[in-house]
Amino acid sequence: xxxxxxxxxxxxxxxxxxxxxxxxxxxxxxxxxxxxPGFAPSAERGREFYQRxxxxxxxxxxxxxxxxxKPTAPGSHAITGKAIKPLAPDANPERFSTISKVEKWxxxxxxxxxxxxxxxAEKADFIQFLIQRG
Amino acid sequence: MKRATxxxxxxxxxxAFADDLRMPAKVNPAWKEECGSCHVAYPPSLLSAAxxxxxxxxxxxxxxxxxxxxPKVREDILAFLENNAARKEAKHSAASLxxxxxxxxxKEHDEVPAGLWKxxxxxxxxxxxxxxREAERGDYSERNIALPGYARRAEx
Numbered sequence: 001x002x003x004x005x006x007x008x009x010x011x012x013x014x015x016x017x018x019x020x021x022x023x024x025x026x027x028x029x030x031x032x033x034x035x036x037p038g039f040a041p042s043a044e045r046g047r048e049f050y051q052r053x054x055x056x057x058x059x060x061x062x063x064x065x066x067x068x069x070k071p072t073a074p075g076s077h078a079i080t081g082k083a084i085k086p087l088a089p090d091a092n093p094e095r096f097s098t099i100s101k102v103e104k105w106x107x108x109x110x111x112x113x114x115x116x117x118x119x120x121a122e123k124a125d126f127i128q129f130l131i132q133r134g
Numbered sequence: 135m136k137r138a139t140x141x142x143x144x145x146x147x148x149x150a151f152a153d154d155l156r157m158p159a160k161v162n163p164a165w166k167e168e169c170g171s172c173h174v175a176y177p178p179s180l181l182s183a184a185x186x187x188x189x190x191x192x193x194x195x196x197x198x199x200x201x202x203x204x205p206k207v208r209e210d211i212l213a214f215l216e217n218n219a220a221r222k223e224a225k226h227s228a229a230s231l232x233x234x235x236x237x238x239x240x241k242e243h244d245e246v247p248a249g250l251w252k253x254x255x256x257x258x259x260x261x262x263x264x265x266x267r268e269a270e271r272g273d274y275s276e277r278n279i280a281l282p283g284y285a286r287r288a289e290x
Binding site: 076077079080081082083108111112 | 172173174197198199200201255256257258260261263264
């Protein structure tokens, strides 16, 4: 009992551990597998998604419009010109380290660029591509 | 007399546009995060409180983008903007809600050659950081201006 209490207190005292891109892939893959049994993330599909021209938005037809063709390179906002740090976690360790931030940006950018919310499968593939780059 | 001396001293100590470009001493972290990712987090003192209220009421159509926020975060940011908004309303208001359309912006940038706005590096007048190298830190001082194709002001 004492152990449990110590553990609980410790858990409260510690800041939430940073999440990793791999954990996010695992989470999204599990969600995707519910709709699509046997789902496995694919960097190749992720690359195709990253490069695909959705052409929903004139100024932001695809991911590369702001993030460039090379996710390890810095980009710039297609409308405001503001500098954007690289998207790939190996070039910018801040990326894919907080799930709430990742969800916020998927939601915004998917509706803007893809014209709808992205599926869990697309998110898993996307991050898989960014860490492995197919 | 003492008061006059104090007044003169305070005039010398303050940079010329301190009132317009002062950044609040205590910056709201949600504002910095939410209003500073697609563009520089523009100083709250550059628009009137009425303009900020209108802007924050229409985030779902924010200059062509959907920038909707969680209602709690929105309220928090709006309070910060209102508390630090421009006091001189006329100079800092625009029907378009664009800071770049305010009389203050036009006056401050009347020396900028027209061609400079068209540089690829600039892209948009909303891109403060293209010339104001320290805009990210809220520093718009003259000595930190670097116009594209020109030497840094300080070196001239």
